[in-house]
Amino acid sequence: MLEIKNLHASIDGKEILRGVDLVVPTGEVHAIMGPNGSGKSTLSYVLSGRDGYDVTEGEIIFDGSDIVEMPAEERAAAGVFLAFQYPLEIPGVATMTFLKAALNAQRKARGEAELTTPDFIRRVKVASEKLNVSQEMLRRPLNVGFSGGEKKRNEILQMALLEPKLAILDETDSGLDIDALRVVSEGVNSLRSPERSMLVITHYQRLLDHIVPDKVHVMSAGRIVRTGGPELALELEAKGYADYAGEAA
């Protein structure tokens, strides 16, 4: 599904990703952990095609082809989804309106017919009930005045609707209370499928208790410095990143 080879990327002339190698096979869930500033969010942006990053070396093979040159909206339609660490607000645009616009834009880009309104509403209803997202929230402007936890749930709702092939979750657990963490994790788990890969960025082992990854990677100073099974997360939880400090700078 996803194969990142020797990826170097910089912003404003500053190199942040310094040779990332990472393979996420179809159907697997991988976690990325790593100290603050190690480049996890940057990797998620570069994977999803955000402007402003210079990929100076390396490849991103998604679904068989290199997507480094592909614009962000095309990657989205091709099935790359990013749940943002800090979801953005769009005043005056009802969440519902936004969801519909996004879903139909992707469908259009893939040459599929737009969803009819009743069909769309049905899908939203199913997904939102699972995630405890109220109808009232769907009528409110996107993320405006949403609590931290509501914003995160809204991200997973979008993921559920857009049905991506590759979902990158950037610290989706931060800001969630214990109940919300469970709801969101269940939501994510229900989206696990043999056709879908996930890259879960987190600082905390407790998320990985809920969403059990196939592999855990440690990122430090713009590189994947270690890869292991779920037990690696436990080790990190106990020892911290001190072992990898040498990799930085």
Next chain:
Amino acid sequence: MPAIQETVDQVSQIDVDQYKYGFVTDIESDRAPKGLSEDIVRFISAKKNEPDWMLEWRLDAYRRWLTMTEPTWSRVHYPKIDFDDLYYYSAPKSSPGPKSLDEVDPELLAMYEKLGIPLREREILAGVEGASDRRVAVDAVFDSVSVVTTFKEELKKAGVIFCAISEAIREYPEIVKKYLGSVVPVTDNYYATLNSAVFSDGSFVYIPEGVRCPMELSTYFRINERNTGQFERTLIIAEKGAHVSYLEGCTAPMRDENQLHAAVVELVALEDAEIKYSTVQNWYPGDKDGKGGIYNFVTKRGDCRGDRSKISWTQVETGSAITWKYPSCILRGDDSQGEFYSIAVSNGYQQVDSGTKMIHLGKNTKSRIISKGIAAGRSDNTYRGLVSAHRKASGARNFTNCDSLLIGDKCGAHTVPYIESKNASAVFEHEATTSKIADDQLFYCLQRGLSSEEAVALIVNGFVKDVIQQLPMEFAVEAQKLISISLEGSVG
């Protein structure tokens, strides 16, 4: 005086006398030569078969205009206008005042299509009685002369007069005399005075006491000929307890020369009357380098003359190279209300200086201002608004909300509020925000699959929602589309 009278008499008898006017007129083009003089004013008046009092009114305005200078207080910059290099009268080629569409130049009908006039309205123009029960009467003003007037009969039944102002001057002189210039005095400002001297045509609406106008009234303007100054004049009177909603929408094709447009709109609302005036303005804004485009210097003012009367302005401004426009309300009657809802979009090199004046004179008068300015490209967008309370305006209230949205970093947004209160009990609230379409907001949308144009349109439509909701349905959809089109290419 006798000399003037003699001229007028002769002019009204014959069409054009080359000698008397000192210029040659090509009847076919039906256009007065360039430049402005008393003779041109007489020519225009004669062309319209106007009564003497109207000519005198125009000449008085012209003479006063000669003593005035162009205002310089606004935030717009443009090369000096050579008022002698403009045409002040131009009529369309088809014969004036056709009785049916068959008599209308097919070119003009084709124009409706190009202008994207909604199908239903085109159908109405084509004589097809719409399936919809909510009908729109269209008084189309092409260049200067009203060419088509529909639904006249039905309006007549309700006692509503909706016609070209030139017709009203001839048919309803008493009403026109009473109200013309009573809201915007002849000497109000440079452009209004110029308009008073040379106004070509425009609409006249009179709603009799207690009548609710049975349909929304709509006018489409279009600037037709090269170098033709457009001087529309609109007068709307709502008698006691009358209601009317008037829609004005306009657009123009590409052109490369600057054109002056100086319209005057006067609204009069008597006791318990209500006037809603909505505008979608989409004139040519100039090319990518800022060349060409319409100069739009408009004076729009409503007088809430009667107690409990209400005037509401809603405008969506996307066009013109320069917009200088402050639709205002004089809240004279006690408990009267004024509203101003505005969306002003500027892109490219457009300059917008727009806003409103709410003049509270009566007791317990209320006003509400919601202004949304969107600046993209290298444009400049200024909100300029005055809220004032007179000594006697006890209990006056105003709420102002003024938001600006910037797209890119080469444009500018400015808010210039003036607040004057001579009554201690007046309560004026003012809110203002300036925001930017941030890169991360855009990326968020792109990541969800929207193109950058769709993303901007979505964000902008969210930003202007409060105002769009004030527009009549048929305008709301058009306006949203127009806003998106106007911002095409503003990012990425």
